[in-house]
Amino acid sequence: MxxxxxxxxxxxxxxxxxxxxxxxxxxxxxxxxxxxxxxxxxxxxxxxxxxxxxxxxxxxxGVLDLVERKLDEASGRLDEAKKQWEARRTREKEEKRKKEFGSKDPWEL
Ligand SMILES: [Zn+2]
Structure with a gap:
Protein backbone atom coordinates (compact mmCIF):
# COMPACT_ATOMS: atom_id res chain seq x y z
CA MET A 1 0.00 0.00 0.00
CA GLY A 62 -13.87 -9.43 21.80
CA VAL A 63 -13.49 -12.33 24.22
CA LEU A 64 -16.10 -10.80 26.53
CA ASP A 65 -18.67 -10.63 23.72
CA LEU A 66 -17.99 -14.26 22.96
CA VAL A 67 -18.36 -15.33 26.60
CA GLU A 68 -21.56 -13.31 26.88
CA ARG A 69 -22.99 -14.98 23.78
CA LYS A 70 -22.05 -18.44 25.04
CA LEU A 71 -23.78 -17.67 28.35
CA ASP A 72 -26.89 -16.49 26.51
CA GLU A 73 -26.91 -19.69 24.49
CA ALA A 74 -26.47 -21.82 27.60
CA SER A 75 -29.26 -20.07 29.50
CA GLY A 76 -31.46 -20.40 26.42
CA ARG A 77 -30.87 -24.15 26.45
CA LEU A 78 -31.62 -24.30 30.18
CA ASP A 79 -34.93 -22.49 29.66
CA GLU A 80 -35.80 -24.90 26.89
CA ALA A 81 -35.00 -27.93 29.07
CA LYS A 82 -37.06 -26.49 31.92
CA LYS A 83 -40.03 -25.90 29.63
CA GLN A 84 -39.84 -29.46 28.32
CA TRP A 85 -39.61 -30.84 31.84
CA GLU A 86 -42.61 -28.79 32.99
CA ALA A 87 -44.65 -29.86 29.98
CA ARG A 88 -43.86 -33.50 30.69
CA ARG A 89 -44.72 -33.13 34.36
CA THR A 90 -48.08 -31.52 33.51
CA ARG A 91 -48.82 -34.33 31.07
CA GLU A 92 -47.93 -37.00 33.64
CA LYS A 93 -50.13 -35.34 36.26
CA GLU A 94 -52.98 -35.18 33.80
CA GLU A 95 -52.66 -38.86 32.93
CA LYS A 96 -52.42 -39.86 36.58
CA ARG A 97 -55.56 -37.88 37.39
CA LYS A 98 -57.45 -39.47 34.53
CA LYS A 99 -56.34 -42.92 35.63
CA GLU A 100 -57.31 -42.29 39.25
CA PHE A 101 -60.64 -40.88 38.18
CA GLY A 102 -61.32 -43.89 36.00
CA SER A 103 -60.52 -46.40 38.74
CA LYS A 104 -62.73 -44.78 41.31
CA ASP A 105 -66.17 -46.17 41.99
CA PRO A 106 -68.55 -43.48 40.67
CA TRP A 107 -70.87 -44.02 43.67
CA GLU A 108 -68.12 -43.07 46.05
CA LEU A 109 -67.98 -39.49 44.74
ZN1 LIG B 1 4.65 8.15 4.44
Whole structure:
Protein backbone atom coordinates (compact mmCIF):
# COMPACT_ATOMS: atom_id res chain seq x y z
CA MET A 1 0.00 0.00 0.00
CA UNK A 2 1.09 3.50 -0.84
CA UNK A 3 1.37 5.97 2.00
CA UNK A 4 -1.30 8.68 1.54
CA UNK A 5 1.00 11.23 3.19
CA UNK A 6 4.30 10.77 1.36
CA UNK A 7 3.47 8.27 -1.38
CA UNK A 8 6.12 5.81 -0.19
CA UNK A 9 5.63 2.07 0.18
CA UNK A 10 4.09 1.08 3.51
CA UNK A 11 5.08 -1.99 5.51
CA UNK A 12 2.34 -4.57 6.09
CA UNK A 13 1.67 -5.99 9.53
CA UNK A 14 -0.83 -6.49 12.30
CA UNK A 15 -1.54 -5.10 15.74
CA UNK A 16 -1.87 -8.33 17.75
CA UNK A 17 -4.47 -7.95 20.48
CA UNK A 18 -6.70 -6.08 22.83
CA UNK A 19 -6.37 -2.58 21.46
CA UNK A 20 -9.29 -0.22 21.14
CA UNK A 21 -9.76 3.08 19.48
CA UNK A 22 -11.56 5.41 21.86
CA UNK A 23 -12.95 8.73 20.75
CA UNK A 24 -12.00 11.77 22.83
CA UNK A 25 -14.49 12.17 25.67
CA UNK A 26 -15.94 8.67 25.19
CA UNK A 27 -15.58 5.50 27.26
CA UNK A 28 -16.70 2.90 24.77
CA UNK A 29 -14.10 2.12 22.16
CA UNK A 30 -13.98 0.29 18.87
CA UNK A 31 -12.03 -2.97 19.25
CA UNK A 32 -9.34 -3.40 16.63
CA UNK A 33 -9.07 -7.15 16.88
CA UNK A 34 -11.55 -9.81 15.82
CA UNK A 35 -12.49 -13.10 17.42
CA UNK A 36 -11.26 -15.15 20.33
CA UNK A 37 -7.72 -15.46 19.03
CA UNK A 38 -7.55 -11.74 18.42
CA UNK A 39 -7.12 -12.02 14.69
CA UNK A 40 -6.15 -8.55 13.66
CA UNK A 41 -6.74 -6.94 10.31
CA UNK A 42 -3.67 -6.00 8.25
CA UNK A 43 -2.42 -2.58 9.07
CA UNK A 44 0.11 -0.46 7.21
CA UNK A 45 3.05 1.43 8.62
CA UNK A 46 5.04 4.14 6.92
CA UNK A 47 8.49 4.30 8.51
CA UNK A 48 9.18 7.70 6.93
CA UNK A 49 6.04 9.41 8.26
CA UNK A 50 5.86 7.14 11.32
CA UNK A 51 2.15 6.62 10.78
CA UNK A 52 0.00 3.53 10.80
CA UNK A 53 -3.15 3.02 8.78
CA UNK A 54 -5.42 0.47 10.38
CA UNK A 55 -8.68 -0.73 8.86
CA UNK A 56 -11.43 -1.22 11.42
CA UNK A 57 -12.76 -4.81 11.35
CA UNK A 58 -16.31 -5.24 10.05
CA UNK A 59 -17.50 -7.32 12.97
CA UNK A 60 -15.36 -6.71 15.99
CA UNK A 61 -15.91 -9.34 18.64
CA GLY A 62 -13.87 -9.43 21.80
CA VAL A 63 -13.49 -12.33 24.22
CA LEU A 64 -16.10 -10.80 26.53
CA ASP A 65 -18.67 -10.63 23.72
CA LEU A 66 -17.99 -14.26 22.96
CA VAL A 67 -18.36 -15.33 26.60
CA GLU A 68 -21.56 -13.31 26.88
CA ARG A 69 -22.99 -14.98 23.78
CA LYS A 70 -22.05 -18.44 25.04
CA LEU A 71 -23.78 -17.67 28.35
CA ASP A 72 -26.89 -16.49 26.51
CA GLU A 73 -26.91 -19.69 24.49
CA ALA A 74 -26.47 -21.82 27.60
CA SER A 75 -29.26 -20.07 29.50
CA GLY A 76 -31.46 -20.40 26.42
CA ARG A 77 -30.87 -24.15 26.45
CA LEU A 78 -31.62 -24.30 30.18
CA ASP A 79 -34.93 -22.49 29.66
CA GLU A 80 -35.80 -24.90 26.89
CA ALA A 81 -35.00 -27.93 29.07
CA LYS A 82 -37.06 -26.49 31.92
CA LYS A 83 -40.03 -25.90 29.63
CA GLN A 84 -39.84 -29.46 28.32
CA TRP A 85 -39.61 -30.84 31.84
CA GLU A 86 -42.61 -28.79 32.99
CA ALA A 87 -44.65 -29.86 29.98
CA ARG A 88 -43.86 -33.50 30.69
CA ARG A 89 -44.72 -33.13 34.36
CA THR A 90 -48.08 -31.52 33.51
CA ARG A 91 -48.82 -34.33 31.07
CA GLU A 92 -47.93 -37.00 33.64
CA LYS A 93 -50.13 -35.34 36.26
CA GLU A 94 -52.98 -35.18 33.80
CA GLU A 95 -52.66 -38.86 32.93
CA LYS A 96 -52.42 -39.86 36.58
CA ARG A 97 -55.56 -37.88 37.39
CA LYS A 98 -57.45 -39.47 34.53
CA LYS A 99 -56.34 -42.92 35.63
CA GLU A 100 -57.31 -42.29 39.25
CA PHE A 101 -60.64 -40.88 38.18
CA GLY A 102 -61.32 -43.89 36.00
CA SER A 103 -60.52 -46.40 38.74
CA LYS A 104 -62.73 -44.78 41.31
CA ASP A 105 -66.17 -46.17 41.99
CA PRO A 106 -68.55 -43.48 40.67
CA TRP A 107 -70.87 -44.02 43.67
CA GLU A 108 -68.12 -43.07 46.05
CA LEU A 109 -67.98 -39.49 44.74
ZN1 LIG B 1 4.65 8.15 4.44
Missing amino acids: ECPFCGGEMKEGTIPSGLKWVEDGEWEGIPLTVGLLGRAPKSFYCPDCRRIILPVPEKAE
